[in-house]
Amino acid sequence: MVASNKRQAKALSSEDDDFNLISMSSDETDQSDMSDYARSNKGKGKGKGKANGGGGKVKVTQDDLYTHRAFCEKCSREPADDILYRANNRKNRKKKKRRNEEDDVMISEEELANMLEGWLECEKCVVSSHWGCLTPAQKKDVLTDIREREGSPAEGEKRRRSVAVDESATFICAKCVLNPDCFVCHKDKIKEKNPKPESKEDAEGGKANDVNRSEKMDVDDPENRKPQEEEVEVEAEEEETIPKFRCLPCKQSVHYEHLDVPHSLGQDPSLPEVAFHYQHETDGGDAWICHQCREWIWTVDIVIAWRPSPANAVEPELEEDEKANWKDALPREYLVKWTGRGFRHVSWVPHPWLQVLSRQKLQNFLEKGPNLDLITDETLAAKGDEMAQPTISNLTAEDDQISGRKSGHALEHGSNAQDGKKEWKGIGPGPEKDAESSLPIEWNTIDRVLDVMLLPPRQTAKPAMKRGKRIMSNSLSASASDSGHATPIRNGDLSPADEMRRQYGLKDGQKPPEEMQLDIDIFEEKTGRDLDENDVDEIAGLVTWCFVKWDDLQYDQSTWDTPPPTNSPLYPAFKRALARYLRSRKVVIPVLTPAQARVRDEGAEGLYVPPENQPDCIVGGQLMPFQMQGFQWLLYKHFRRESCILADDMGLGKTIQIASVLGYLGSSKYKIYPCLVVVPNSTITNWVREFEKWVPHMRVVPYYGEAASRKVIRQYELYHKGMQNKAEGLNAHVVLTTYDMITGNEFRVFRNIPRWEVLCVDEGQRLKSDNSVIFNRLKTLNSVHRILLTGTPLNNNLRELFNLLNFLDPATFKELEDLEARFENLNESLVSELHEMIKPYILRRIKADVLKLPPKIEIIVPISLTPIQKQVYKSVFEKNSEVIQAILRARKKRMRLGQ
Ligand SMILES: [Zn+2]
Ligand SMILES: [Zn+2]
Ligand SMILES: [Zn+2]
Ligand SMILES: [Zn+2]
Incomplete structure (x- = not known):
């Protein structure tokens, strides 16, 4: 990786020749220290990625697109000069020593800052790092490029050996070397004809004290430079390259354009607003977490299958004797089931995501194949009283032998190559593009409702509501307005619970907030009602969260979920199960004296x-x-x-x-x-x-x-x-x-x-x-x-x-x-x-x-000729023996081939 890092960095610097791979700046306005090529990358953003100020209303500007993380990717510390600055501020009061965890020696903040040295920001993504936290190879690359820019040191000066505490530069982080592509569009750069954002000048104007920024400085040094025109042009192009967002948990990068627009930003927020949202802690989640990781908050339960991603991706073929390695960068995504989530909410997750966040499951899947360790009704029946733990692939094999079984279970894994299918020679089991749709529909169908949470009635609702009277959806929606949410647009098709979910921007299967979850017993208490199965229509519209057992799966696979959407074919099963649940609450089994x-x-x-x-x-x-x-x-x-x-x-x-x-x-x-x-x-x-x-x-x-x-x-x-x-x-x-x-x-x-x-x-x-x-x-x-x-x-x-x-x-x-x-x-x-x-x-x-079995009856069923029969029939009529011969020949051939 180190080697390739070097290679790529080199390739980049030679390819783009003079464009400013490495740029230098100083935090202090110490111009004399600046190299001629220095250009403050800080000027682009928040100055070492500092946040846009804390608390209160923030004005989001174009600059937010250029923000880098204000902490080091490796050691999580802030830039060394910030450490120094604070240490100096404290000096007068008392000298403080801090503990260095690594070598267990007390070192001062000054010493620490001097070890960490300068600040580097990735050109391609939001990653930052201390000079001291780079690998030797990365340091070498950075130095090589700086020296190229700076030329030979002036007389009496030493050759540059590092990026100093008060300096900053750019580099290309290890992740960007390994995989610079966006996890959504699978490309590095967005091809856009976008002109320079017009707000840019204004944004820069706001950075009056950022004295170091100077794009034209380098042209003053003709020696190592190409002609000015070209320089400026390349520079301008580079200017527009917005570093990609890089997620902290999954380490993947993504264009800001391709991050999901969070619900809280309303309709059509600007790109910087989206960027700002994902860079800071918000209602929607913690800072620096991509939309995938915000959504996929569960652990992976089962890796079911994989498919190429992007769909046309071709994988490198395995060498003879080469073993599958989960570490390989593969253009794939995997269908996973989450722990505590039903099969209704399986997700396709990218290979790099799984690599980082569920290494073991990925490794097992690639080395041992899919492992759907589920006990289903079918496996129960197949195994008799022995409670074996069959996998879906076993099941499939059985299914293939017994024709006419439920086709829903036909999850064909490439590893047990089916007839006619080319045997998969790549890493792990073969791809399954349609794995999701070949999951049994039963696993998505609610068998029994075990518990429900309801939308609370409006606080002011009269408790003595008459039995059987419907709670008006108006009153329920009103509770939404009470809690400070926008007045809903009336939609007759939405149940009160659906409408509330829409207002909160909750997706199907997303856990609703506490204020949307009222225990059904407390609901009865509050409303003074006594619910039974006759209330099922009304209650179905109020269920926000329910604990359900899925059809064909055992009770230990039961999960909390939202009811299926009302227009879903899965909805009737939910209502039936809910009716039974409501009835079950009334069951009384007397204990006889x-x-x-x-x-x-x-x-x-x-x-x-x-x-x-x-x-x-x-x-x-x-x-x-x-x-x-x-x-x-x-x-x-x-x-x-x-x-x-x-x-x-x-x-x-x-x-x-x-x-x-x-x-x-x-x-x-x-x-x-x-x-x-x-x-x-x-x-x-x-x-x-x-x-x-x-x-x-x-x-x-x-x-x-x-x-x-x-x-x-x-x-x-x-x-x-x-x-x-x-x-x-x-x-x-x-x-x-x-x-x-x-x-x-x-x-x-x-x-x-x-x-x-x-x-x-x-x-x-x-x-x-x-x-x-x-x-x-x-x-x-x-x-x-x-x-x-x-x-x-x-x-x-x-x-x-x-x-x-x-x-x-x-x-x-x-x-x-x-x-x-x-x-x-x-x-x-x-x-x-x-x-x-x-x-x-x-x-x-x-x-x-x-049982009196009925006597045999002969039934004559008229059928029409198949196209080929028609052709033969017609040919006979026309005495066209040639056609008949050809058809027979073709048929013989097919039979020989065993088709
Ligand atoms: Zn560091
Ligand atoms: Zn990077
Ligand atoms: Zn993208
Ligand atoms: Zn992520």
Whole structure:
């Protein structure tokens, strides 16, 4: 880098020959010290980049475009002569020693200033540096050029060896040597026909005491100079080169023209105003931070893919045996997901940005490929009960084999070169221009709303607002005016929250300020209202910030976000989820007193009125007759407190039957809940969906996943706010969980519930072995009615069967050894005895019995000819054998090529 720095600096100086690569000046008006070529670069700006004064109104001028940083890029200290100046001012009072951190020696400020020496400002960007903080190579370059300008030293004078404390000069900083291009336009200079800004003279006029500035001085020395005309012309061109802004955190440079115009500057601010904004601490952010870094305040979670940037960039090919190096300067940008931000807000970030701010992730991505370590519904289902951590690329490979899968998951990584695609030979995995759009839409779709923050009602709003009455958007907008913001332009399409966001200049997904976030409970308190799902339209317009679980992703991927824009296709899902959230806040799961429990159990049978038709609360579709029978049988069993086994064949809708039964029990007719359903990992999300589809009035909470997911579920889903681990705080009619959770150390979550009205276990054969932990743990739960589900016949092992029956009816099937001994040698009478014994407990239907498959029907579908067929047909008619032959030849060739 040092070498190339030198090379580039040299190239520049020779190329531009006489133009003033190095310019010198002195802070004091000590003209005698000045070289003939000296020209104060300070004159262009604020004099060593000093800010435009502190506080109060500042007049922003053209000069602000030339401001350099007032602190050194390397040591962050101010210019040495400023240090000296202050030290001198203090002298009379007392001598102060300061500690030098580097060598732990006390040195005076004078000594420090003399070590740091002169001040250098980059010609291409806003970077400044002390002479003493330059690398030896940089020093050498600077000296070479100064000596060239100054000519041989006068007699008796020594050759120049440094830039002195009171001098300043220009240089080209290391960053500008390495990558001088703007991160927006990817160019170094802006090609513009712009004439000299007219305000320039005025601006300079204001710098009356900047005596050192003299553009014409150098022409007085003809010896080392080219003809005057050329000189002036080059000089003038150089004059217009505005140093590029360089961001402190990401180290990238950008033209001021290409920085985002901050909202606070209003419409069409001047370029110097934009420059001034980014150079100083403002409401919009800290000083010297580019718009990207102001926006990207999160850490990188996942590097998903990359693409060339600019789009037509060509990468250098890797040499044989050359290894990918994250340090390489590559013309790329990367699609990243941020920690705590959903896939809805992934960003393309430039290579240099990632290099500086997320080195490790970049390195891993380039060396190991993309790593989307997400557990999705599909991976759950694919992996069964083993909670593996598959990556999206694995998924893709599977998807390719199983045709007809969701195309949304087809994230094709160049590394696993797809058919027909040229294998990527460059650094890391291959490019993916469309990575963003190939992310599954589910990951952007709100599945559940877990918490919401609302726009506060106007302080003066009457608290006793009538139920169901809409809060007028007028009153809400008024609160904006109250807080000193401009009167909004009326826009009927904007919700109050949207309008407020617009006024604050908030982007989609940007966290709103505190004053826009009112907890929904406090909102209710303040307005004296009691919100429910009927208020969803109104509340949807007031949500400023919400915590959501995304479809197909686990709870630990839940994020805070703004609702999707009202015109977005993602909006309806948000509203549905919000309605469910509002409903869930009203869920009350009563904890029965012993007396109440006794009354319920004793009168249970009398409560049962067999529903003849499908009840209204079961809405997912029409239950088939055998499903209706199953539903009735299960209800009958429930009210008789007879535990049972539903052993229907696979595919006959056991899930639907259970959902119907629990939904009916949970309907306003009975209000019998809570229920616990234990299922395999791979099917839990399917269970959730079936419940939502068939009995949406039921609040169903799945409790599963990794520890981080379960934490979110406990905090936001399983219990009402602030009621964690309390039975009366349970916020679920039905809790769905997995075997892992029963055997794991959070079993107390289920134990804490004093009474489960129904305990249902899917794939009940897992309970066959009586020494299984699941079996023993489930037996300790106080469950009123137990249902086992199994899709496989129970004929393998009698002991297993007796274990199941013991789980269902411990009183009857108590002495398992005795039973086993009695049925050890099965004969015909014993078999029928056994059948009689288990018959009341089991309902089993097989497919062939209940599903009458329709007979085969032949359907004739008229189709039109394809263009090539038409051509053949026509040719035959015209007896044009030549064309037919040609078509056949081409076809043969294609087949040979395997296409
Ligand atoms: Zn320094
Ligand atoms: Zn620079
Ligand atoms: Zn640019
Ligand atoms: Zn930046």
